[in-house]
Each structure stands twice: as C-alpha cells, then as structure tokens.
Amino acid sequence: MFRSLTTRAIIPVTVTVTGFVVVCFFLLYGLMKEDATRDAVHYETNLADTVIKSARYGMLRDDRETMHTLIDNIGSQEGIEHVRIFNKKGLIMFSRDHAEIGRAVDKREAGCIGCHTGPVPATALGRMEQARQFINGRNVPVIAITAPIYNEPACSSAPCHVHPASQKVLGTLDIGLSAIPLKETLATMRSRMIVFSLMVLCLTIGGVAALLRRSVFIPIQKLAEYAAQRVRGEQGGEIPRFNSELDILAEYMKVQEEGRKRSAAKNPATGP
Template identity: 30%
Template sequence: MKIRLSLLVRFMAVIGAVLLVTMLVFVIVNVRLQREITLENSLHDADYLSEAILRSTYYQMLTDDREMLYKMIEEVGAMDGIRRIRLFNKDGVVTFSTDKAELGTVLGLSAEGCSFCHVETGPPLSFATTAARGRTFVDDRGETFLGVTKPIYNEPSCYTGSCHYHPPDRELNGILDVQLSLQSRLHQVDVFRNYFIVLTCVLLVLLFLALLLLTKRFIITPVQALLEHQRRLSLGDLDAQAQISASDELGELAQGANEMTRHLRQSQEEIRRWAATLENKVEQRTRQIREMQGSLARSERLAALGKLVAGIAHEINNPLTGILMFSSMAAETPELDPQVREDLQTITRETQRCAGIVRGLLDFGRESIPQKNFCNINGVVDKALALVEHQALFQDIVIYRNYCEELPELEVDPNQLEQVFVNMFINAAQAMSQGGTLTIDTWEEADEVLIRICDSGSGIPQDILERIFDPFFTTKEDQGTGLGLSVSYGIVENHGGRIEVRSTEGEGTCFTISLPKEYQS
C-alpha cells in the first residue's frame, strides 16, 4: 500500500508543481500585460484630453483672452480623476495651474515635466513622442498619477495675430501639463489580478482533482490490479485474473499477465499429471527393463544350451539308430517268442521316441536363418490351422477367426512362423481336453502387426508363468520335451518381434505375438 500511495503522491506532486508554476507564470505575465495596457490606454486618454483642451481653448489663445482660457482649464481640472492642469513657458515658469500654490514657481530642467525634452547633453528636443512625454509618479499620500506634457508650438496663426507678442522665430510658446489619477484604473488592474488569481486557483484545483481522478482511474487502479494479481501469483493462486478492461497499454499488459498465468497453470497441471503418473511410468519402465533382462538372459541360456545339446544329440543319435535298427530286425524274426517280440516292440517304440527327442534337440541347437519373403500374416495363420484343425485334439474345440483384412504384407519366413502357430495351436488344444474355444485376432498398431491366440483352457499357474519359455520346461506330465515354446520364442525373436503371455488359472491363456512392419536383421 505504501508503494501505491507513494506512486500516486509523487506523480500528483510533480503534476501539481508543474501546474502551479505554469499558472503562476501565466498570472504574472497576464497581470503585467494588463497593467501595461492600462497605462498605455491611460497615456493615450491623457494625451487626447490635452489635445482637447488645446483645441477648445485655441480661440482664447488667439485673442489672448486669458481669463476665459484659465476658467475653461479650471472647469476641466475640476473633473474627477484629474489632479491638476498647469501651463508653463519654455523657461519653466508656471504661468497657470489649478493648484494655486505653485503659480509663479520655476521648474528645473530635471523636473518631471521638463526632463523628457531637456536631455543631459545637447540642445532640447523640439519633438517627443507621446510615450516619451508621459510619466507616472506617486505623491506624498502614496497615490499614483500619470502626467502628460503637451507642447504648444508657435504656429503661423499665433505669430501673425494682432494680439500676440511672440516673434516668428520662436518655436515653442509654452507647455500644457495634465496630471491624471491612476487610482481607479490601477484598482481595476488589481481587481483583474485578484479575479485572475482566484480563477487560476479554482482551475488549478479542478485540474488537480481531474488529474487525480483520471490518474487513479486509468493508471493507479490498473497498477493496483496488476500488483494484486502478482501477489496472488506469488502465493500460488494460478486461477487469478487481472480484471482490467482497458484497451490501452495497461490493458495489453493485463492481457499478457493473464496469458502468462494461463501458461503457468497449464505447465503446473502438466507437471502435476507427470508427477501423478511418474510412479506408474517408473514401474512400467522397471517391468520393461526386467522383461528385457529376462529376455536377454533367456537368449543367452538358449544359445549356450543350444551348442551343448547339439553336441550331445549328435553323440546319442548314432547309438539310437543302431538300437532302433537291430530291435526292428529282431522283432521281425518269425520263431521269436511272443513275449520277447512284445518287449522288442516296446524297445523300438521307446527308441523312436528318443530319436524324436534327439531331432528336437538338433532343431533347437541348430541356428536357423529365416528365408524371408513378403506375405500376409492372415494367410500364414490359416495354413497353420489347416494342418491341425482336423486332428482329434480339435474335435470339441470351436475356432473363431477375427482377422483385420487391411494388414500390410510382412517380410517374414512363412515356414518358421507356421511352425510357431502350429505349436501354439497344439498347446491350446492340449489345454482344452474337454473342449472349448480358440480365438485368433490380428490387427495393427503403429509400426507393428499383432497376432493374439487365446484359449479357454485350464490356464497356467502364475508361479510358473515366467518359466514357460525356458528350454525343457513343460507343464505336461508325460508329453513333450519342453522345447516347443523355446523354439517359437527364438523364431519370433529372429524376426525382430516379441511374445507376451497372459494367463488366468482355470480361465485360459492368451499369447500375443508382435511382429514389426519393417525389420532389418
């Protein structure tokens, strides 16, 4: 509040000082000008009166009727505002005056009525302007008077008259001096001055009040609104709005402040949203890292195990071939005891099973390079289904195909992916021994094509869900080698894709295979 008041006080103090000085100068100049005009008008009036006196007494001067001349001058001198009228000759002797006390007195060259012509050096002037012939003076009572001297020249009508005794070579016959009181006129100047001062003070007060109100309305109030807006922002209130409807610079400043507040509010909301989802993002990223680490570890285990089992499988394959060949030949001997033949058949059957396991080990350990070409993934899925859907395992299973018909063609190895889908379908059918539904969905998202295979079987327990892609791990008691999903995982990975599994025990399992639209190995 102190800052706001000091701004208003300082601003109004400067404006008030400027107005006061301006008005003061204006009053002084106008009063001085009015005084000069009044004096100039009074001078012209006095000169005009002198001329009127001379003209009205011209005949008396020609006839040397001094009695009538003096009486007429006395009548004029009795008028209000005239101090005195006097006549004196070129030697300064007062020959007539309405003030009888100065009759016969001699005026010096420096007297007020003589000094305008009698300069300090040189002869006296024969002519002087009206302004030079006028003078103002103050008497003993402090009253101001204006005196005007009027020369009476020796005209031809004067020195040719029978009554006059002035010789023709005389230039000046005498001086008429008229003194007027300036009291009433200067009083009018004082009245004008006082009126002007009062009017100026009133105008100054009105201007000051108007400036105060306008400044407070158009400057101080908007500035206070901006300061209040800033205070609310400093307290964290980002819903604050500077309520200024003006269309001037302060209005634009308020609009800019409101726009800045809106951006700050949006930024804070965005930060709040990021903070709210940060934990979820961290958890999601941690889970992704854990899955990547598990995938990397699984790939390393598969690679190491593949080399191991390939060597073991080669070593086992030769003895198994001999056992299978000799047991088959021995079982075909006619004279062989039936019991022995049955035992040999059992040996042959188990040997064939071991040979199948060895072939699986060889396939697992052999690094297969995909033979890629462009094909539609829906067609690959249909081919895989055609290989298995007529088997006894699928007798009580209903198959639903939900294909996206606008999938782009992918550059893949269709035989390897067909092997993956067959393996998935057989695993799903084995999980639905009492029948169920097999649902296959295909769609695209961003840069991927996704295939989801869901069954309504028994599901996979959560404690072993993360191990199903490990080699030789199986949930089947007497079936399988535990290599199917491991091989499928490797094939999808070689195509730049990934396999995700979601399962609920007792409700079913869903495998989702993601393949990139463009993958460069």
C-alpha cells in the same frame, strides 16, 4: 513516497502545467497592464489636446481671466489631480492650485527631463514618452502628460504679445489624472485571472490524476496485490480482470499459477 508510480507520474505533470500556467499568467497580466496604461495615456493625450484647443482663443487674445477660469473648471473635474500651463522659461502661468502660480518648474524632474536631456531641448516626443507615473503629495498615484503648446502663424502675428516665428514651443500643458481607477481595474482583472488559472490547474492536474488512477494505477495495484498474496502463499481470490493490455499480464500470471498448481499436484513434496 517517490517510489510509487502515482507520485512519479503526477509530479512532472503538476510541475509542467503549474509552471506554464503561472508564466502565462504573469506574461498575460503584464501585457494587459501595458495595454490598459497605453489606453489611459491615449485618453490623457486626447484630453490635453482638447484643453489646448479650448484655450487657443484665450491665449491668442491674451485673456488671462478666461484662461484661469478654464483651468479651474477643468481642474475641478473628478479624477483630475493637477492641471497647469507653464511658459517657455518653466514658470507656471496657470494652475488649478493657485499657490503654485509663478513658481518655476525644475527641468530635471520627471516629465521635463524627457525633452531637456541635451543642450537643445527636444520639441517633439512620442505619446508614451510624454507620460509619467508618480505618487503625488496627497498619496494618490497619478498618470500625467506634458503636452507642448506649439507656435502657430496666428500666435507669431498676434498684435498683443508677439512671439518670434522661430520659437517652436510657447509653453507646456501638464495634466495629471488619478491612476486609482486603472489600478482598481487591474486588481479586478488580476483576481479574475488568478481564479481562472487555479480552476485550469485543478481541472488539468485533477483530470490527469483521476484518469491515470482509474485506468493505470488501480489495475496495477490490484495485480501487484494479487501477486503479493501468491508470493506469501495465500490462496483464494479471483485474478483481477481489466479491459486493457493489463489482461495479457493477468493471463500470464494465471497460466503461471496453474502451472505451479499442476506441478505441486504431481509432486506434493515440493508444496505449492
């Protein structure tokens, strides 16, 4: 099998094109996944900012009833898996899930450890560092954002519950959205890319194989068959003709054959 010209020419082409397309597929899919995740995190960060800005008035007035209603309404939206606000000490003050109100958050958990690695917690994180991905108790993949609620002059001077001006962070908003739509979009993209890659592979390898076969392998095979016939001493059949460099070889074979016929005619004892 490996001795035929066709196999020897097609194997390197197949390995090269397949390998390159497969690597490009994985790299491209990785980039697209990264971009889609970044977009989802960007959307969530904006949503978290909107929630914090919406809750600002309620927090200034220390209107807990309004805050609970706000968090409940936001949490009832489709796709939102959890939304909670916890204070500086890590106690959950407001949550869609009322059962967890008053519970303390573990600072070593994902989403908290980003700021609480050192002895002094960090007060600012990059957008992607604020995000975390996990599968929640209901087996739903979640992308969550923890956004700090910063102290403002209005907060430290409010008459109701004054925070010292030196306190940078008053609490944290934790909001998590289901990652199922993102995963479904990625799965659709992946299947489309697989189909596209397979089409590119078939067309490239098939095209190269067809062209090589038509222009090189079949003419060579015809010449080889013709030469094999003459070696076996069989007569008859025209020498094949091609519109390419192989005609020179065919011409040479023809001249050789005529020479052999002439010498056989001159000296019949030797035979053809």
